[in-house]
């Protein structure tokens with residue numbers, strides 16, 4: 001996974017002390033923020049997201065996480081999804097989408113078309129807000145107003161017709 005563009009993730013969970021420091025001083029209270037993840041790059045993404053949630057006034061965050069196949073991108077997506085739902089206690093606060101039904105099924109998400117109830121035509125260039133039933137679209141907007149995380153898998157497959 002490529003994480004070079006991520007914000008600095010050095011949150012100090014242990015008062016500036018390393019695990020070794022704490023062991024030497026017989027203090028066993030070392031906090032490992034992500035004990036269940038042993039992959040550094042995955043840790044960097046998840047920790048950066050946690051830090052973002054902890055910000056008093058979180059700014060809008062737009063990330064593109066890339067990596068060759070099998071590097072654990074979907075694994076991280078699912079963790080961020082779970083963290084967000086727990087953090088907000090709202091199942092609609094996090095959404096995972098993908099361009100095709102098969103890709104969406106793979107990550108436990110849905111297609112943007114299904115999510116937004118769009119009825120796009122294969123041949124016509126229609127904008128997002130006009131591509132479906134407008135009242136359904138408005139209902140969906142209301143439903144999604146507490147969504148704080150939108151993750152798009154295989155995002156390169158979306159053209160400017162949908163997201164442009």
Ligand SMILES: Nc1ncnc2c1ncn2[C@@H]1O[C@H](COP(=O)(O)OP(=O)(O)OP(=O)(O)O)[C@@H](O)[C@H]1O
Pocket residue numbers: 037038039042067068069070071072073074075076
């Ligand atoms: N930190 C981890 N601990 C345990 N298993 C992991 C971890 N990260 C990834 N895996 C496992 O490795 C496999 C590949 O991960 P994943 O599907 O997330 O990769 P990917 O980068 O999304 O692949 P693709 O680009 O093909 O969709 C999966 O079986 C996943 O469960």
